[in-house]
Amino acid sequence: MWWDDPPPDAASFDALCAKSGGRVRAGESATTGGGRALFATAPVAKGEIVFRESPSLILQDPANRPLARACARCHSMLRGAPSETACAQGCGEGYCDERCRVAHVEQGSHGLLCVGPIDSWEHPLAALKLACARDDDGDGHLALIAEMCAWCIASAARRGDASSSSSSSGASTAVAAALDDANLRTYVAGAVWDWTGASGGDGARARCEAHARMIREAMASHEGSSEKLRGAEALMDPASGVVGARGVAELAGVLARNSLAVAVESSSASASAPASAPASAPGDASTSNASPRKLGARYEGVALFPLTCLMNHSCEPNAEVRFEDAGPGAGVVAAVHALREIRVGEELRHSYVDETRPVFLRAADLAAFGFRCDCGRCARARGGS
Ligand SMILES: [Zn+2]
Ligand SMILES: [Zn+2]
Ligand SMILES: [Zn+2]
Known part of the structure; x- marks a missing residue:
């Protein structure tokens, strides 16, 4: 069956990596039992964007739709009437x-x-x-x-x-x-x-x-x-x-x-009310009784990003994922920022949870992702050193 096929190997991400700017490659993690990981292929300075990419799939949170009107295809904020x-x-x-x-x-x-x-x-x-x-x-x-x-x-x-x-x-x-x-x-x-x-x-x-x-x-x-x-x-x-x-x-x-939960801050959204569906039709109940949108409404949704999703977790991450509206047609993209200097060959990791919480609360948060964190910080906390 198709679900028994081995997952595509690291090389199958090469085209995507090249498209994203060529500063990363997919490979096997040295620390997560051979699971997949993303590595830097060029040095990245602190604060730089390592890469940007478009989602494979993105959907707006239904509760957010009346507040932030976005294109149903690319999810760029709609600014027109x-x-x-x-x-x-x-x-x-x-x-x-x-x-x-x-x-x-x-x-x-x-x-x-x-x-x-x-x-x-x-x-x-x-x-x-x-x-x-x-x-x-x-x-x-x-x-x-x-x-x-x-x-x-x-x-x-x-x-x-x-x-x-x-x-x-x-x-x-x-x-x-x-x-x-x-x-x-x-x-x-x-x-x-x-x-x-x-x-x-x-x-x-x-x-x-x-x-x-x-x-x-x-x-x-x-x-x-x-x-x-x-x-x-x-x-x-x-x-x-x-x-x-x-x-x-x-x-x-x-x-x-x-x-990934996606949030895009928008400071320039207009305040026009969204189109309403005919009252008798089930078509888009979520916007039919909406109040006018607030200025600066924030887009919220859920998405899959092929390279970003390869990144493993660390409680002392070297990267952070932020989301941007790249404009009409391009839509919502993920931008991976370097939180510190990243060396060639270093694995890129971001935090799946709020890494400022204490170790026992992080462990509980991470259990929802199905793993126990063995990053240096968790190991030090558990070892008491
Ligand atoms: Zn669009
Ligand atoms: Zn339709
Ligand atoms: Zn950890």
């Missing part, structure tokens, strides 16, 4: 420009997840949207998992390669190709229900099964769904597809291990 480029189905999603709209609505996930034309909460797509908004037992990950599934399905349908899904190895290849297209394959590293962190364990299996069923029903509920899903049959398989219980568990595992 609410009449800027929008989804034609009236769901309330807005875009920087026509390119972002086409990439999201016509080629991307939104064509499979838009609830604009739907007028009943009973409809499987509206039910999925509601479940995403109420998802408090899955770390709020259901919306991200639905988004990941939809990007994979959209790419498989675009390839339209139905012939490759007739055999089980062909199906496995089709899923791997779709994950590649969606820039998600480098993260796949095991089902969330096998994970020891906060998201795994009891309840994870039932949650994944329920989420997979909900997403499959939503995807199959489209008018003319056979057309929309043609070529994506392998991905929709309840046993072996991305939208099966195990597939969803893999995607949930990706999020549990890699997702």
Whole structure:
């Protein structure tokens, strides 16, 4: 099965590293049992940006949407009037420009997840949207998992390669190709229900099964769904597809291990009210009764960044991740800053938790990530020296 494939090796990150400016490379960590890590390939001075990169996937926090109106594709803050480029189905999603709209609505996930034309909460797509908004037992990950599934399905349908899904190895290849297209394959590293962190364990299996069923029903509920899903049959398989219980568990595992909370301060957002959806439609309930946006609203969301997510944790980090709005079309990017001078070959590490907290509280925070920290500072604290 596709989830048994060995994860892409360090060399498969070379192109991304080059694209990010060529100052880092992926490799194996000397201290985390051969796990992956990111290393500097050039000296970096304190305060410099080591690299910037765009996310594989990013989603705005639903509660933040009324406060900070962002492009649904690249997540750059929308500064124009609410009449800027929008989804034609009236769901309330807005875009920087026509390119972002086409990439999201016509080629991307939104064509499979838009609830604009739907007028009943009973409809499987509206039910999925509601479940995403109420998802408090899955770390709020259901919306991200639905988004990941939809990007994979959209790419498989675009390839339209139905012939490759007739055999089980062909199906496995089709899923791997779709994950590649969606820039998600480098993260796949095991089902969330096998994970020891906060998201795994009891309840994870039932949650994944329920989420997979909900997403499959939503995807199959489209008018003319056979057309929309043609070529994506392998991905929709309840046993072996991305939208099966195990597939969803893999995607949930990706999020549990890699997702980063994103916050972008914005000092120049305008104060215009967001577009409101028709009152009777489930389309974008999160913005339909919004109050006008505050000046300087801060964008908040969750994202996966391929290189940034390779960085291991340290309680005495040499790097820090900050997020920037790179403007219309470019959108939200991660910028990794050097907190001190970094030598060639040194591993880049940032802190997954508030490293100013005492060692026993850091240990509790880090347990949610499924590991015990053995950085120099934790070792010194535990050794009493
Ligand atoms: Zn955009
Ligand atoms: Zn829409
Ligand atoms: Zn530590």
